[in-house]
Amino acid sequence: MDTIDIFRFALLFAHIVGLAAIVGSYILQMPWKRGFDFLPLVIGSIVTIVTGNALIAVREVGDLGVDELKMIVKLALAIIVGALSVVGFIRSRRLRKANADDARLKPVMLAIGLVAMANIAVALFWR
Ligand code: HEM
Numbered sequence: 001m002d003t004i005d006i007f008r009f010a011l012l013f014a015h016i017v018g019l020a021a022i023v024g025s026y027i028l029q030m031p032w033k034r035g036f037d038f039l040p041l042v043i044g045s046i047v048t049i050v051t052g053n054a055l056i057a058v059r060e061v062g063d064l065g066v067d068e069l070k071m072i073v074k075l076a077l078a079i080i081v082g083a084l085s086v087v088g089f090i091r092s093r094r095l096r097k098a099n100a101d102d103a104r105l106k107p108v109m110l111a112i113g114l115v116a117m118a119n120i121a122v123a124l125f126w127r
Pocket of ligand 1: 008012015019022048049051052053055056059066071072074075077078081116117119120123124
């Protein structure tokens with residue numbers, strides 16, 4: 001294995017851990033009715049976006065190239081996931097401060113999980 005492959009697999013490892021933080025938190029919290037925690041989703045979004053872009057750079061350096069349209073779609077979906085996670089995080093903090101029920105944030109959690117899983121499908125089936 002050459003140096004570029006070691007870099008690529010280390011980044012891919014972090015990329016998968018980031019997406020596991022998103023999808024894992026979503027699956028854990030889906031049966032919940034209230035008391036949602038959006039922080040792992042925000043962190044997972046940052047990790048997948050940073051490592052995803054670094055993976056593109058490493059592939060370009062290693063002359064492996066990328067499918068640009070696929071990467072634009074993945075980035076757009078990841079930005080939606082990240083933006084919804086931040087919205088959920090801020091709104092849940094505000095509701096908690098006001099001692100209000102956060103049950104209305106469930107659709108936000110659902111949307112994050114579905115878009116993140118759509119991104120996994122894009123990663124795997126778009127060849
Ligand atoms: C929620 C966000 C994301 C999810 C769920 C996700 C999912 C995945 C999965 C499952 C893989 C492994 C499959 C494969 O190697 O083809 C992968 C690889 C990859 N992802 Fe993502 N991804 C996300 C965000 C991003 C973003 C934002 C970018 C960059 C714009 C990106 C760029 C890449 C690249 C370049 C690879 C190929 C790695 C390699 O084999 O060298 N990903 N992604």
